[in-house]
Amino acid sequence: MERIKTGISGLDDMLQGGLPKNKHVALYGGPGCGKSSFGFEFLYRGALQGENGMYVTLEETAEDMVENMKNTFSQLTDIDSLMKAKKLLVVKPDKLNLEETAEMIEGGISDHKVKRVVIDSATMVRLSFEGSLEYRQTLFEFFSLLRGLDCTVMMTIEASSPRKEQVVFDIEHFVMDGIINLYSLEQGDRRIRALEIFKMRGTDHSRELVPFKVTPAGIKIYVGEKVF
């Protein structure tokens, strides 16, 4: 099985070398848990390694998204140059639907050799459906289409709570090859960020809950350290 190095510090070790290539991974977590930052760094590291990336933002505008990421990752100094060279694309579809998202991804693959895609977030798409049945079917069709394309996809999913105990498994989980859960855990009067690889089809992986930090130089996952 081919793997791709995410380039996120610690994550490739947890994945025995990297993500299985061309799979679809959910990044699941409550608001502020770090999903967007995580997805963005995955694309940034890929673009530096010659795997171009497309960030499809369905929430913020592309400009706001880039601005936020530059503030968060102030030491990732190649954001502008990678964007200028079209190795890192940030786009927002006019309509919040998966058909248009799929078209943008196909365009990115054919015009800019995109190999990594982040869709942020599934929750925005879900809100545009009245019933969950129709959403489930559309999501299923969307990922079936993506399966035929040469790209590895991360999709963020907003959990209603950052607490670990309250995670419930949603429709999205059934159609994804992998699930990475991000948490913000209360520990006394502090909050600690933690991550677990909950599922990853096609590879063995760490099952530990490990602490991580969002730093200006990128996400740092402290593999081998305990949360409590």
Ligand SMILES: Nc1ncnc2c1ncn2[C@@H]1O[C@H](COP(=O)(O)OP(=O)(O)O)[C@@H](O)[C@H]1O
């Ligand atoms: N430079 C930074 N250093 C540490 N934490 C940061 C920095 N910039 C942003 N953050 C944290 O990252 C969080 C935002 O993460 P984000 O990726 O937008 O989360 P999500 O997409 O899950 O809502 C904020 O809650 C903030 O606490």
Ligand SMILES: [Mg+2]
């Ligand atoms: Mg976000």
